[in-house]
Amino acid sequence: MKQETIDMILKFRDDRDWKQFHNPKDLAISISLEAAELLEVFQWSGTDVSGDGKIDKIKEELADVLVYCVHMADAFDLDIDQIVQEKMKKNNEKYPVEKAKGKSEKYSEL
Numbered sequence: 001m002k003q004e005t006i007d008m009i010l011k012f013r014d015d016r017d018w019k020q021f022h023n024p025k026d027l028a029i030s031i032s033l034e035a036a037e038l039l040e041v042f043q044w045s046g047t048d049v050s051g052d053g054k055i056d057k058i059k060e061e062l063a064d065v066l067v068y069c070v071h072m073a074d075a076f077d078l079d080i081d082q083i084v085q086e087k088m089k090k091n092n093e094k095y096p097v098e099k100a101k102g103k104s105e106k107y108s109e110l
Contacts, residue, residue: 001070001080009070027072034064 013019038061041054051058073080094107103110 022071031068037061
């Protein structure tokens with residue numbers, strides 16, 4: 001995520017003096033709730049798993065999840081790029097291409 005976007009998110013919060021309400025517990029709850037709203041886009045969709053015709057709602061809900069993730073990272077003074085890169089390194093070790101390519105099994109089953 002660009003620093004400019006992160007700064008815009010934090011400025012929006014700070015301009016409204018909302019940081020005081022952003023404790024880790026409530027941020028984690030908010031991330032989960034917004035992720036559930038993203039999931040709701042697909043509720044009762046039967047075999048339609050693509051999200052076609054729902055992109056505007058998907059974008060809105062995904063943005064909400066990401067905004068709260070920025071707030072959570074800020075609460076712990078975490079660098080988003082750094083933590084994502086660290087996680088991707090771990091994922092690469094758990095799911096090496098030669099074992100995982102084209103497979104959906106969990107790393108412990110490869």
